[in-house]
Amino acid sequence: MSGRTGTGSATTTSRRPHPQPDPGHGAELALRVRGVVKSFDAPVLTGLDLDVATGSLVALLGPSGCGKTTLLRVVAGFEHAEAGTVEVGGRLVEGEGRPVPAERRRVGVVPQEGALFPHLSVHDNVAFGLPRAERAGHRPAELLELVGLAGLGARMPHELSGGQQQRVALARALAPEPSLVLLDEPFSALDAGLRAQVRADVRASLHAAGASAVLVTHDQQEALSTADVVAVVRGGRVVQAGDPWTVYAQPTDLGVATFVGESVVLPGSARSGVVTSALGRHPTGSGVEGPVDVVVRPEQIEVSPADPASVPAVVTHREFYGHDALLRLALPGGVSVTARTPGHPLPDVGATVAVGVRGAVVAFPAAGPAAG
Ligand SMILES: Nc1ncnc2c1ncn2[C@@H]1O[C@H](COP(=O)(O)OP(=O)(O)OP(=O)(O)O)[C@@H](O)[C@H]1O
Numbered sequence: 615m616s617g618r619t620g621t622g623s624a625t626t627t628s629r630r631p632h633p634q635p636d637p638g639h640g641a642e643l644a645l646r647v648r649g650v651v652k653s654f655d656a657p658v659l660t661g662l663d664l665d666v667a668t669g670s671l672v673a674l675l676g677p678s679g680c681g682k683t684t685l686l687r688v689v690a691g692f693e694h695a696e697a698g699t700v701e702v703g704g705r706l707v708e709g710e711g712r713p714v715p716a717e718r719r720r721v722g723v724v725p726q727e728g729a730l731f732p733h734l735s736v737h738d739n740v741a742f743g744l745p746r747a748e749r750a751g752h753r754p755a756e757l758l759e760l761v762g763l764a765g766l767g768a769r770m771p772h773e774l775s776g777g778q779q780q781r782v783a784l785a786r787a788l789a790p791e792p793s794l795v796l797l798d799e800p801f802s803a804l805d806a807g808l809r810a811q812v813r814a815d816v817r818a819s820l821h822a823a824g825a826s827a828v829l830v831t832h833d834q835q836e837a838l839s840t841a842d843v844v845a846v847v848r849g850g851r852v853v854q855a856g857d858p859w860t861v862y863a864q865p866t867d868l869g870v871a872t873f874v875g876e877s878v879v880l881p882g883s884a885r886s887g888v889v890t891s892a893l894g895r896h897p898t899g900s901g902v903e904g905p906v907d908v909v910v911r912p913e914q915i916e917v918s919p920a921d922p923a924s925v926p927a928v929v930t931h932r933e934f935y936g937h938d939a940l941l942r943l944a945l946p947g948g949v950s951v952t953a954r955t956p957g958h959p960l961p962d963v964g965a966t967v968a969v970g971v972r973g974a975v976v977a978f979p980a981a982g983p984a985a986g
Pocket residue numbers: 654655658676677678679680681682683684685832
């Protein structure tokens with residue numbers, strides 16, 4: 615028997631709850647997707663629903679191949695759905711009749727990379743997104759200022775960094791004042807150091823423009839740190855959509871719990887709001903009874919000097935990261951868990967410590983991860 619540990623990393627910052635879009639008022643939504651079905655050789659989207667509230671940024675988070683890009687292409691009008699509807703800014707663009715052509719949907723697209731015309735200056739790349747009459751005016755320079763690139767209009771794309779090129783692509787997508795901007799893994803070609811900065815810059819530019827956006831990513835840190843709403847896609851559907859904290863702290867199933875953030879999963883049993891596992895007895899708000907899979911986040915596991923009244927554990931591995939550290943701990947019964955602890959002081963490998971759990975834990979009926 616051993617605890618399973620997810621491979622992702624976690625963001626624990628508390629944030630204001632984001633109001634959930636009201637599906638009953640389509641006109642308040644920048645995007646309303648209902649029941650979208652799309653297949654290629656096999657089913658890809660299997661009845662997908664998604665709401666994007668006006669002015670918000672929704673991250674579509676899911677593993678490779680789950681259909682995120684396909685959804686963007688259907689929303690943009692580059693692919694067509696076999697069933698379901700898409701409304702952009704309250705206007706039906708897909709489903710129930712002839713689809714609205716891509717160029718008339720008022721949707722801007724920022725692709726992964728290579729979006730710029732290499733033979734056009736930065737100014738002319740941005741101007742390309744504007745109606746002909748506005749190309750010679752102030753608007754391209756205003757847009758470059760909005761994305762933090764004032765004064766760089768005369769440069770050619772190859773004279774910009776990758777992050778600057780992505781911001782030009784965003785400026786061009788924002789130029790015609792679209793109802794919705796779709797960003798398809800726009801930071802994936804950037805190195806890790808640059809990515810966080812460009813992400814923050816793009817986020818700020820979207821806010822400044824008052825734009826509504828969908829960001830496709832398979833990077834859960836990116837989704838949790840950037841979006842107002844995280845929509846987790848699995849099996850061609852959105853399986854949970856909510857503000858980042860809710861998706862992290864109250865996942866709707868074991869699959870979401872282990873995909874979003876690091877997690878330790880232990881077998882246990884639940885009775886009357888209390889879960890018992892190798893880590894001891896802990897409250898849960900999950901409302902389950904009987905055999906369960908218990909989900910504990912590594913930062914919930916508290917490590918203290920050995921104490922006869924607590925659960926003992928032996929430190930088998932430690933990794934120091936400066937701001938914090940990871941400890942691998944062997945519990946009685948052969949269960950192994952990972953704890954994220956302060957970086958100092960750190961117990962030695964081989965030391966016996968006491969472990970506890972901070973706060974309530976999440977538990978699901980012991981059936982293993984949901985299919986999909
Ligand atoms: N034009 C196409 N023809 C045939 N199959 C396609 C086409 N476009 C996408 N697919 C298939 O549809 C599935 C979903 O692809 P999609 O690109 O939407 O996934 P994704 O979630 O965006 O993945 P990634 O994160 O790797 O970009 C994949 O199995 C892919 O091979």
